[in-house]
């Protein structure tokens with residue numbers, strides 16, 4: 001059966017003062033289809049989505065047709081009225097409001113009434129949450145929920161609207177495997193109801209699992225739209241980046257003395273009996289399912305999560321790390337997972353963001369800040385992490401999601417840590433650039449840094465780690481040599497209990 | 503119930519009750535008398551009414567440091583209106599409200615249309631309003647307020663409650679209702695939580711901001727006339743520094759300085775705390791400079807609680823089901 005066209009946009013361009021983010025884009029979405037919108041970091045996906053949301057106004061000459069009729073101008077209210085609902089890359093939720101209000105406010109606003117009907121809003125929200133099949137009370141403040149739950153609330157919000165098209169900008173970056181499965185089930189349900197879904201993700205397996213159609217953008221240009229049947233990994237990647245990409249295995253060259261030793265680290269409700277060593281020049285991969293306690297362990301190392309018992313020995317001396325400040329003083333750096341929602345001052349320039357943690361170290365003899373040295377330092381890291389566009393004065397908030405992530409990484413590297421902890425290093429980073437980040441981490445290790453990398457992406461763990469720890473339910477369930485590990489045995493340790501722990 | 507105990511409002515209430523306990527033990531005969539209690543209420547009504555206007559602004563993360571000067575101007579303008587145009591009492595309040603709204607709208611224009619940082623914009627207008635006030639009064643008291651208005655100000659409801667209490671109750675209910683039950687009010691919280699997101703779901707952020715500053719002007723205008731009714735005269739000098747008290751009461755009442763959190767109830771408790779402390783310290787004969795130091799420390803304490811709480815909330819999010 002031929003599906004009807006729901007949305008057809010043509011000649012969409014968007015010029016920002018510094019870049020042309022979109023250049024004459026065409027995009028067609030059919031009713032009830034699941035459509036992947038893909039491209040590298042900065043390709044223009046989020047910008048296109050914001051135009052459809054009525055948040056950005058496109059350049060002159062844009063043509064927008066919804067269900068066959070021409071739309072002159074979209075704003076956030078009319079966009080909702082035409083049946084478009086968006087899950088933004090940064091969630092766009094309100095931490096100070098209840099879950100109910102977060103979910104139902106958009107729809108209530110659209111109805112045009114001036115007075116709030118609380119009971120009705122709660123009902124709408126409850127229905128959306130139960131449709132999602134998760135256990136979240138609608139009466140708690142959003143800010144008290146974990147990032148994953150907040151992501152689910154963002155999804156519930158779009159389910160609550162009477163949308164005919166739901167656009168999801170990287171909806172899975174904060175979700176666990178089980179939650180992603182749940183989302184896919186819901187997407188299939190929406191599809192059966194004739195609701196179209198546009199899905200943005202850098203995780204290609206996900207795209208192949210649910211999407212029927214692929215539209216590819218590259219550098220703000222429209223490359224083409226293809227049915228899933230004609231697509232495979234290699235073809236998709238070469239369309240996105242214009243070349244082939246494969247993770248190469250990067251092993252350590254000069255692994256030296258022990259810099260960190262962790263003994264029987266335990267925290268009730270978090271992790272138990274965690275012991276491992278990290279050497280100079282080594283990349284230690286920690287993997288396992290989301291929620292296995294990996295992040296909690298490294299937070300303990302960084303003074304963010306005080307353990308109940310156990311020892312941390314740094315360069316041969318026992319240390320007690322009570323705060324991130326102390327950790328930084330000891331030469332540690334921690335790049336958190338949720339870089340999208342923490343870690344950047346969006347209204348300051350990229351340069352200022354990068355040098356923020358090292359301001360006090362780069363002072364002249366007079367005690368004044370040495371702006372020249374700061375600028376040089378920032379420029380160096382901007383080049384290393386390859387931010388596009390490489391304009392130090394651009395505000396952090398004006399970079400694409402993936403490029404913001406790179407800025408956060410750069411900011412921590414600028415502290416010249418001896419021990420770098422990095423949580424999901426390529427979260428939100430496009431496939432082409434993942435290997436760039438890998439090479440960067442490896443070269444840092446080769447220069448003598450010790451790196452602890454948490455990652456859920458097995459190919460990444462296998463390509464980059466010298467040693468691999470697998471965590472399961474708060475314990476270390478397996479340890480492998482990076483050179484000889486294979487994906488199947490690592491997966492087994494992540495999923496299955498093992499009596500001989502070690 | 504348990505939820506309620508954890509709120510900042512509850513904390514402030516506990517502190518208010520503690521202060522009452524301490525002061526009444528220290529001075530059993532003077533403090534807990536009906537007379538003194540209504541005295542305290544009467545002398546803090548003006549602060550409370552103005553705070554109702556400040557609260558929504560602070561909920562969006564903004565601030566209005568011109569309230570003191572604005573109130574002074576509205577006092578002078580409404581007094582002139584009473585003296586020169588009509589001694590009709592309701593019209594006196596209308597005159598105060600309108601002058602407040604006009605001056606508040608000027609603030610609103612600078613903040614919402616010209617997108618100036620609120621503190622800069624209202625610092626500027628503060629100076630303008632102060633100048634305006636001195637120009638009209640030459641720095642002199644206005645004491646020829648119509649007698650019927652002065653008499654009205656001495657009146658009591660049910661023979662015991664000062665009439666001015668009515669305006670506070672009305673203003674508090676109005677503010678509470680707007681914040682809780684109108685989309686403009688919910689927009690105020692949304693803007694305080696995340697301005698960009700508020701825009702994205704369709705709030706007209708500019709319009710809401712404009713309205714809030716106008717509303718703060720309205721509240722200050724009413725407060726100005728209420729004040730005239732209490733004192734029976736206008737002294738242009740007494741308005742200097744009043745903004746600090748208003749902002750202090752809102753912050754002490756649990757509103758977050760960065761926006762998003764706060765309530766009418768909390769703000770009223772905040773006013774009560776500030777008022778009680780002032781009254782209590784006078785009764786306990788604590789020197790003025792100590793009073794000032796105490797008030798400042800309480801404001802600092804209230805603000806620091808915010809930051810401590812934010813940290814705790816972060817720490818709580820870690821939880822794993824250990825095998």
Ligand SMILES: Nc1ncnc2c1ncn2[C@@H]1O[C@H](COP(=O)(O)OP(=O)(O)OP(=O)(O)O)[C@@H](O)[C@H]1O
Pocket residue numbers: 016017018019020021039040041042043044045046047048089388389397398399400401402403428430
């Ligand atoms: N407000 C803005 N001001 C200036 N430039 C902007 C702004 N928003 C986006 N851009 C630029 O537009 C380009 C496209 O960004 P966009 O966010 O659409 O990328 P994306 O495809 O969503 O990437 P990612 O996968 O990293 O999220 C980038 O070069 C970005 O820096």
Ligand SMILES: [Mg+2]
Pocket residue numbers: 045046047089169400401402
């Ligand atoms: Mg994006």
